[in-house]
Amino acid sequence: MTPTVPELLLGNFLCLIDPPPNESVGDYLQAKIGVTGMISMLCAQEAERGVEARAWENRAIRELLQANADRYGQAFAQAAEGEDRDLSLAAMDRANAGLRRALIELHVAVEAARDAALDDEIRALYVKMADARRLDLPPMPAS
Template sequence: MTPSLPDILVGNFLCMAEPPPPESAGEFMAGKVGVVALLSLLAAQEAERGPSARVWENAAIRAVLTDAAEAYGDAFAEAGAGVDTDFTLGALDRANAALRRSLIALHEAVETAGDVVRDHAILRLYGQMADARRLDMPPLPGR
């Protein structure tokens, strides 16, 4: 499971809103605060870069699907049709999930057909997608 940005922020809130029991003082509480701080930093990166990464990724997948339609069937043209019009994270993620399922189906068809050129193009896209969604870990204090 990949938690969404709102899930992470709500989790941080719930973690910090509940008063700690006396036995969780000291190092345990410091660790808890450190984890919440790290998640908050990663969430900030996601809030900054996430929407543009999703818009780019959705367009890139649509282009691959549309390009493959002639060779692999109209279902991929249909899957690749459209553009993002709702730019909320939830809407972008729903569109992305559907597009990824279609991309996986196309990749399976490409591998079965032995289409090495298109296979490598899809593999490059996977790498670009991972890079676009990369979150940078900060240096940890005291390390």
């Protein structure tokens, strides 16, 4: 399961409203606030960049599926149908999940056919997809 931004932020809220026991106020509270702060910072990045990354990714997967449907089956063209009209993260994630499943199925077929060129293209897309979703951690303070 990949938690969503709203789920993570709700978790942060629930974490912070529960007071720690008196014996663990010092280091425990400092660590708790540090972790919830980091989660909030990562959520802010996801909220800022997430829709753009998914829109690009969905387009790229659709194009790859459509371009190879004649060789590997029209089911891939059908999986690539549609467009992203609802630009909420939740809707984009739902569309992306279906497209990723179809991409994995295409990749399996490509590997079985020993289609090295398309295999390389798909693996290059995976790298670009991971890079587009990268979140940046803050530098750690010196101890």
